[in-house]
Amino acid sequence: MTTPLLSLQGLTKAYPGVVANDQVSFDIGEGEVHALLGENGAGKSTLVKMIYGLVKPDSGTMLLRGQAFAPPEPRAARADGIAMVFQHFSLFDALNVAENIALGMENPPPMGDLASRIREVSETYGLPLDPFRTVGDLSAGERQRVEIIRCLLQDPKLLIMDEPTSVLTPQEVDILFETLNKLRSEGTSILYISHKLEEIRTLCDHATILRLGKNVGECVPSETSARDMAEMMVGSTLQTPERSGREFGEVALDVSGLSVPSPSEFGTALKNVHMTVRKGEVLGIGGVAGNGQDELLGVLSGEIQTAADAIKFNGQAIGKKGPTARRKLGVLTAPEERLGHAAAPDMSLTENALLTGSVREGLESNGFLKWNETKGFAEKIIEAFDVRTPGPENAARSLSGGNLQKFVIGREVLQNPDVLVVNQPTWGVDAAAAASIRQAILDLAAKGTAVVCISQDLDELMEISDSFAALNEGRLSAPRSTTGLTVDEIGLMMGGAHGMEVAHV
Amino acid sequence: MIVLEKRPQPSKAWSYATPLVAVIATMVFGGILFAILGKNPIEAIGTIFWEPLFGEFAFYYRPQLLVKGAPLVLIAIGLSLGFRAGIWNIGAEGQYIMGAIFGAGAGLAFYPLEAWFIFPIMVLAGAFGGWLWATIPAFLKVRFGTNEILVSLMLVYVAEQFLASVSLGLLKNPEGFGFPGSRNLQSYESAHNAELIAGSGMHWGVVAAFIAVIFAYVLLNRHMLGFHIRLTGEAPRAAKFAGVNPARLILFCLGLSGALAGLAGMFEVSGPSGVVSIDFNVGYGFTAIIVAFLGRLHPVGILLAGGIMALTYIGGEIAQSQLGLPAAAIQVFQGMLLFFLLAFDLLTNYRIRAARSEVA
Numbered sequence: 001m002t003t004p005l006l007s008l009q010g011l012t013k014a015y016p017g018v019v020a021n022d023q024v025s026f027d028i029g030e031g032e033v034h035a036l037l038g039e040n041g042a043g044k045s046t047l048v049k050m051i052y053g054l055v056k057p058d059s060g061t062m063l064l065r066g067q068a069f070a071p072p073e074p075r076a077a078r079a080d081g082i083a084m085v086f087q088h089f090s091l092f093d094a095l096n097v098a099e100n101i102a103l104g105m106e107n108p109p110p111m112g113d114l115a116s117r118i119r120e121v122s123e124t125y126g127l128p129l130d131p132f133r134t135v136g137d138l139s140a141g142e143r144q145r146v147e148i149i150r151c152l153l154q155d156p157k158l159l160i161m162d163e164p165t166s167v168l169t170p171q172e173v174d175i176l177f178e179t180l181n182k183l184r185s186e187g188t189s190i191l192y193i194s195h196k197l198e199e200i201r202t203l204c205d206h207a208t209i210l211r212l213g214k215n216v217g218e219c220v221p222s223e224t225s226a227r228d229m230a231e232m233m234v235g236s237t238l239q240t241p242e243r244s245g246r247e248f249g250e251v252a253l254d255v256s257g258l259s260v261p262s263p264s265e266f267g268t269a270l271k272n273v274h275m276t277v278r279k280g281e282v283l284g285i286g287g288v289a290g291n292g293q294d295e296l297l298g299v300l301s302g303e304i305q306t307a308a309d310a311i312k313f314n315g316q317a318i319g320k321k322g323p324t325a326r327r328k329l330g331v332l333t334a335p336e337e338r339l340g341h342a343a344a345p346d347m348s349l350t351e352n353a354l355l356t357g358s359v360r361e362g363l364e365s366n367g368f369l370k371w372n373e374t375k376g377f378a379e380k381i382i383e384a385f386d387v388r389t390p391g392p393e394n395a396a397r398s399l400s401g402g403n404l405q406k407f408v409i410g411r412e413v414l415q416n417p418d419v420l421v422v423n424q425p426t427w428g429v430d431a432a433a434a435a436s437i438r439q440a441i442l443d444l445a446a447k448g449t450a451v452v453c454i455s456q457d458l459d460e461l462m463e464i465s466d467s468f469a470a471l472n473e474g475r476l477s478a479p480r481s482t483t484g485l486t487v488d489e490i491g492l493m494m495g496g497a498h499g500m501e502v503a504h505v
Numbered sequence: 506m507i508v509l510e511k512r513p514q515p516s517k518a519w520s521y522a523t524p525l526v527a528v529i530a531t532m533v534f535g536g537i538l539f540a541i542l543g544k545n546p547i548e549a550i551g552t553i554f555w556e557p558l559f560g561e562f563a564f565y566y567r568p569q570l571l572v573k574g575a576p577l578v579l580i581a582i583g584l585s586l587g588f589r590a591g592i593w594n595i596g597a598e599g600q601y602i603m604g605a606i607f608g609a610g611a612g613l614a615f616y617p618l619e620a621w622f623i624f625p626i627m628v629l630a631g632a633f634g635g636w637l638w639a640t641i642p643a644f645l646k647v648r649f650g651t652n653e654i655l656v657s658l659m660l661v662y663v664a665e666q667f668l669a670s671v672s673l674g675l676l677k678n679p680e681g682f683g684f685p686g687s688r689n690l691q692s693y694e695s696a697h698n699a700e701l702i703a704g705s706g707m708h709w710g711v712v713a714a715f716i717a718v719i720f721a722y723v724l725l726n727r728h729m730l731g732f733h734i735r736l737t738g739e740a741p742r743a744a745k746f747a748g749v750n751p752a753r754l755i756l757f758c759l760g761l762s763g764a765l766a767g768l769a770g771m772f773e774v775s776g777p778s779g780v781v782s783i784d785f786n787v788g789y790g791f792t793a794i795i796v797a798f799l800g801r802l803h804p805v806g807i808l809l810a811g812g813i814m815a816l817t818y819i820g821g822e823i824a825q826s827q828l829g830l831p832a833a834a835i836q837v838f839q840g841m842l843l844f845f846l847l848a849f850d851l852l853t854n855y856r857i858r859a860a861r862s863e864v865a
Binding site for chain 2: 301302303322323324325327333335337339340341342343344345346347351354355356358364367368369371394395397398
């Protein structure tokens, strides 16, 4: 057998209170696409950070082509041919593509040379990109191309990709996979991190599955079912959310001709959005991040106010009402960003329960706060949604992402809304918790709540929604029933492949 | 190597301990400073902290503590509400001056009438003057997005010019033989903010400071408005999501802190000072910023911090006259207090770990 490109042997890394990686060993062969699978918090990120020189292992060794390999910093890892595309892009909005790429280089060549090299690489790998466009104007898919090209310019031996498809439309995913296949055929190895099982089955040669920091299994994805891989990831049998009775009532939420400028400079304005949601209906809104999701949530929560008639609740114009007035009526929302938007990080869970619960739960009288009742409400959320915390007096930031998400969603669900709008309800939540959040949303719909679920997770939307629409550059496609909707159709609703036409020539 | 590690949640123990640790550190390093200046550090520190409370002339200094502490606490309470919400009024000195001018002006307008209602009118006028002066930056911020730090600070200098103008013109004592400054309100009975118990230092301003402490405590801990103030400071986006109207909050916080600073100025001019004069203001409005932070923006903390600050003022003056310490050294000493407080504050949110340097 040939020497693997990179061999990990017994890597261990502990942080205070948690062992992120415990004796992880596996090999990545030359020209292999190797998947690293695992739930949030399974230790995938820590592991790749060790390979990329961002974190040093407590024990264990790495061998690169049989030579001991211990990069003290990312620069050293890059020098040895390791490149990484992060999930969160590190790009400057105000600079153009070439400038952004030059910033990440040790010795950037003159701008003209760099631009022609960018063109060359982008054509070779089917990743069209104009070096002189400002990054702020690019779609998420195009930004990812900037990051990938930045890596390819270093001529890497191993390319690490952290959840690359979470920001792409299905068509963009296809094109990314073509690029990755081309790289593989040229002998570049790829370490591909994801929890999307179907794409791993199509793309990857080999998969390593991590759970709670341990290597719990390996498989050849094309020969293993998605369900088996999921159960290896979770370590237990999965519960699929169920729903009963899809009887819709009258229209509860009616949005028509809604146009709103974005409050932030690089945000997306909403353009002529129309949608109706009936009682008991779940409307799923898909789309790549940054296409107006935050703005849509803001305008429905009342943080952004607009023409009164643009938003109607049970026939009543509410576009000019603020968040408190809308809550009083029964229109509740849960934003995507948990820390700092849905919850105040340094405040206790009790105080965070008060944050949106004061009106409907009667937690104040004449402006004076009822702390006992508020604490009771917080305890009710913790109990009903199985939030793991020592108690309601703990600060929101002390909770893990998934637990805080359960708290934030539970806080709105328990207030019995007539309309509930959620943005990315299961983002960063483990599979079991995600299933229970989805179940709670479905139960609420079964009781007659009109639900709008904004999400980038298409599987989630297909699972829970009755109708589907997609946001693309601030425009909302006409909602369609989810029954019989194909992935291709969804992709087109999401805007197809942004700026990808050239690639098909 | 030493690394700072973020605590999962703020340490309660440290948030109470930091003011104490900061005071001790100030004593140690202040002592070193005094030693370098050639004074006996123990004696100097002792003079500052011991003499005003328990020294030979404590009967004279103790009432002074109330007289100096009350305006500091009153102003700092108002400032702390804004600071909690991330609204930075640093022009309390100007609002203090305007409160004094409005208060004294209202009183002198009735001179020489003696009536019970004059003093209450002066109180309202003083609060109004301060409110008015603080509402200028608030309005400009809400309407045009100006920076309230700059505008409120600039208005201090405008207020000082205004003070000079009225001391030499509008409010000048007609029987003052041409000297600048107003009539002495101490000798105008209806307008005099006299000591409630003779020789105690306890005047209406002290009462107002205590009321403000209680009011702020209830507001912050028991009322929705106080919750919204705290929420805005901790997470502005979450506050907007909760339904807080930022413009209204800015107007409220700046207006209230201005009104309290105005009250402090009015009680000062009608009591301990007595006269509207060019050098009426002595920096209470700025020192109150230190007091607010020293008290951790907590009402009870501010009460204690106001006491400590008043102590260093009075103790500092004694040290100047008895030991010949330069005034600048006392100011450095007070500055150290804020510096150490902010430095040790880090420990409420972070812990220090001695990490062995990692070897590759």
